[in-house]
Amino acid sequence: MKLIPRLLGAAAFAASAMSAAPVMAEGGTLVIVSNQTPRHMNGGVQSGIATAVPSTQIFASPLRYDENWEPQPYLAESWSVSDDGMSVTLNLVQDATFHDGQPITSEDVAFSIMTTKENHPFKSMFAPVESIDTPDAHTAVINLSQPHPALLLALSPALAPIMPKHIYGDGQDVKSHPRNTTDVVGSGPFMLEEFTPAEATILKKNPDFFIEGRPKLDEIIIRIVKDPSSMLIAMENGDADMYPFMAGSQEIRRLKEADHLEVTDEGYAAVGPLNWLAFNTANEKLSDVRVRRAIAYAIDRDFITKALHRGVSQPQRGPIIESSPYFTADIETYDTDLERANALMAEAGYGDGMELTIDYIPGPKEQQQSIAEYMKSQLKKIGIDVTVRAAPDFPTWAGRVGGHDFEMTMDVVFNWGDPVIGVHRTYLCSNIREGVIWSNTQQYCNEEVDSLLNAAAVEQDQEKRKALYAEFQQIIAQDVPIYYINATPYHTAYDKRLINPPKGIWGAMHPMDMIEWSE
Template sequence: MTYFSRLLGAVSVAALSLSALPALASGTLVIASTQVPRHFNGAVQSGIATGLPSAQIFASPLRYDEDWTPQPYLAKSWEESADGLSLTLHLVDNATFHDGVPITSEDVAFSIMTIKENHPFKSMFAPVEAVETPDPLTAVIKLSQPHPALLLALSPALCPIIPKHVYGDGQDIKTHPANIKPVGSGPFMLDSYAQGDSIVLKKNPNFFLDGRPKLDEVIVRIIKDPSALLIAMENGDADMYPFMGGSQEIKRLEKADHIGIERDGGAAIGPINWLAFNTASPKLSDKRVRQAIAYAVDRNFIIKALHRGVSKPARGPIVEQSPFFNPDINPYDVDLDKAKALLAEAGYPDGMELTVDYIPGFKEQQQSVAEYLRSQLKKIGIAVTVRAAPDFPTWAGRVANHDFELTMDAVFNWGDPVIGVHRTYVSSNIRKGVIWSNTQSYANPRVDELLAQAAVERDFDKRKALYAEFQQIVVDDAPIYFLNQMPQMTAYDKKLVHVPDGIWGPLAPMDQLDWSE
C-alpha cells in the first residue's frame, strides 16, 4: 500500500483606528495584518492576503493536520480508483452556503473546473478532465493521468468551493462582484470590508460541523505601520499576528509575557528566499561560475547576522519540513579558495562584473542580502552592482522578461512539489513575461524527465526517490542558490487555544480557535 493510499484508507473510513471600532464581544478575535486583499475568492487568486479570509469564508473538500494527513471537511470520505484515474468524493449531507442553498456535487464540479481554468497554479488541476456528478452528494474527479498531488490540492488554501448559483451567471469570474461580497460555506461569513482598513467576519450559525466555529467574530485589522501593529499586539488591542517574518518584530514580541509564538505551522506554504541566476547570460551559462558564487556566499552569516537567527537554512528547492526533502544534498558550505578555483576553471581568473536585483519592500530578506552579496563576492573577484527597483511591478517586469543577471527572489513550495516546485525547473515553463515561472531559463532533460515521472508516480517511496535525484541535480547545476526559509510565525495571545498549527497554518479554517475560560 502506498503512502497516499494509506492516507486515503485511514480517512476514507472515517489601520482602522482602534478607538473607532465598537466594544468587542468576548467571542471576538482580532487579527493584525499588513496584507491588503484585492478580493476574497481564492479560486482565482493565490497568496496569503486572499488565502487567510478565503479559508474562513469558503469550505473545501479536505483539510490537513500537522502531520500532512488529509482530514474530512466537505467530503466526509473519499476513495481513489485502482488505476489512479479517478477520485470519488462523498459529501456531507448538511452543508449549505451562507445564503441557505445546499451544497451539492454540482458546486464541487463547478469550483474545481473554475480553479483549473483561472487559478495561477496551472499544474494543480492540470490532469483533471472532468468532474462527474452521479448524485447530489457524489463528485467523481476524472483524470488524464494519475495525480498524486490531487488530495493536497483539495485543501482550504487551494480549493475553496464556490456557489455555482452565484458565480455561474456568465460574468467574468475574475472580476465577479461576489469576489468582494462572497457567499461561502465556511465557518465565518463576511459582514463588512473597509478596503485597506478592516475585514469583519461573523460566525456562520448554520456551519455544517456541530459546535463550530467557537468564536462569534473575527476582525482582521489592516495595520500598515509596523510599529503600530506591534504596539497593538503588545497592548492587547490585537490578538493574533500571522505570517510574521521580520527579526525585529519576532524578537520584540517574544519579550511580551502574554504573547506566544507559533513557529512551525504552515509547513506546506514553504517560502524560500534564494539567489537566482539567469543561465542564459553568457557570464552565467557555465555552472562552475554559479557554483563559485554558491561557495562564496556564507548562508550562516545571512541567517545569524542579517536575520538574527529567525530564518532557517534552505539547501534545496524543497523545504526541510516536506516529506520529500533530501537531506543529502550539497549544502555549499562557504569555501572561498574553491570558489576562486572554479571561477578560474570557467575562464574568469580575474573575476567579472555582475548586477543583482532584489524585490523591493522586504529589506531584511532581500535588499540586505543583495548588499551583503556585493561585499562578499568581492572576495573572489566579482564586482557586484546592486540594482534597485522603485516598486514590485518594475522588479517583476525585469525578471519575468529575463532582463537580469542575478536576482534575489522568494518563491513558495505550496505543499506538493507538483504545485509549487515544478514551475521553476521544467524547461517547458520558460515563459517570457510570466513572473515565478522558469525565469532562470534552466533546462536539464533529466530534470524534466524526473519531474514528469514524479507528477504521476503514486508510490510514495518511488516518488520520494525521484525527487531526491531531482534535488541532487538542481543543487549541483545551481540555477539557484538557496539561502533560507523565510520565517512565517504566528504571534498570538496565550489565552487562545487551538491556534492553527497544521501544514497550512493561518491559511486553514479557524473553526476550532477559541478563548480559554
C-alpha cells in the same frame, strides 16, 4: 498607528480593543496583523499568504487536514480512492449553502477544481485531473489521467476553495473577476464584510455555516500594518491578538517577552517555506550557468543564518525543504569559495565585472531586504556591481517578478506539503507563465528535470519516488536556477486567552472556525 474609520466603528474595537482584546466565552473579535496586502480574496486563482488567510475563511474546500496530516471531512463528508488510483469520489454534505443561500452542488465542485486547474499558479497541482463526473447533486467523481499521490492534500482549504458556479461561471476572466474583491461569496465560516486594500479585511460570522456550532468568533479583522515596529507594538499593547508568519529574529525574541502572549513555531509543517535568491535564466548575463555558479560560491549561507538571522534560521541547501523525507544532502551545496567564484566569472568572459539588479519582497526586512543588501557588498568581491531595487508594495514586486522584469530577486516559496504541489511549479518548462507569480518565474527549462518530476508525480512506491527526487535535486544543484539560503523561520504570536490557535499543518491558512476566547 493609522486606523481606518470602519475599524474605529467596529463593535468590540470601538470600545478600545486598542487597550484590551475581547474576552468572551462565545463570539468576540480576533484582530490579526499582517504586512502583506492581498490582491483579492480568491485562493483558487491566486497563491500566497496574503490571499490564503482570508480565502480559507470565506471559501470552504472538499477536505481539511488535522495536525497529524490526516484528511478530515469538510464539504465532502466522505471520499474514496479507486483501487487503481485513477479516480477519487467525493460525497458532499447535504445541507451546505453558499453565503447567498444557494445550495452547494457537485457542479460547483467540478467547476471550481477545473477552474483552479486552469488558473492557479500551481499548474502541476491538478494537472492529472482529466474530467469530473457529477452523477447527482452530492457526488463528484474526479477522473485522472494517472495516479496522483498528492491529490487529497491538494483538496485542502488554501488550495481548493469551492467557488459558486452561478457567480464565477458567467464568462468573465476569473482571475480578474470583480467578485474576487467585492461581494465575495463562498461557503466558509466567515463572510467578507469589507476589503480596504492596504488597510484591512473585515470578516463577519457566517450564521448559516454548515457545521453546527461554528464559527465561534463573531468577527475577524486582518489589519495591514506596513511598519514592522507598529506590528510589534500592536501585539504588545493588545491592539492585535495574532501575528502569524512572523520571521524576524528580533520580533520573535521581543514578543516572547510579553507575558500575555504565546509564541510558537507550530503550524507550518505543510508550508515548507524556502528563502532563496532566484535568477532570471533568460537574462543574457544570467543565462550562463558559470555566472550563476560564481554567484552561488560568493555567498556565505552560514553568515546569513548565523549573523544576519541571529541563529533563528536553518540553512537550506536544495529545492526541497530539508525537513522533508524527499530531501537529499548528496548535492553540490556551494560553500563559500571566492577564488573559485572569480575564476568562473573570468571563464564566462566577465573578468572585468558586470552590473546586476536584485529585487526583494517588501515587508520582512531581515529575511529579504537585509539579505539583498548583503548580496550587494558580497558580490562586489567577484566584480558584480549590484543595484538593490525596492518595491513600494507587494503587488509591485509580484508584478515585476511574475512579468519576468528582473535579473535577480529574493523570494519566499512554499513546498506546500508535497513536491507535486509546491516544488514542481518552479521548475517545469510548461509552467513558465508570464504574469503569474510563483510559477516558473526563473524561466528555467530542462527536459530531463521535467521527465524526473513527471515520473515522481505518479510513482506510488515511496523509495522509488525518493530516488527520482534525489536525481532531480542533483541536476538543479548543477544548473543553479536558484541559490537556496534558508528555511524561513515562521512563528505565530497570539494572545494566551485564545483557545484553538492555528497550530495545524496549514497554520493561519486554514479555517479558524474553532478559535474562541476563553472567559
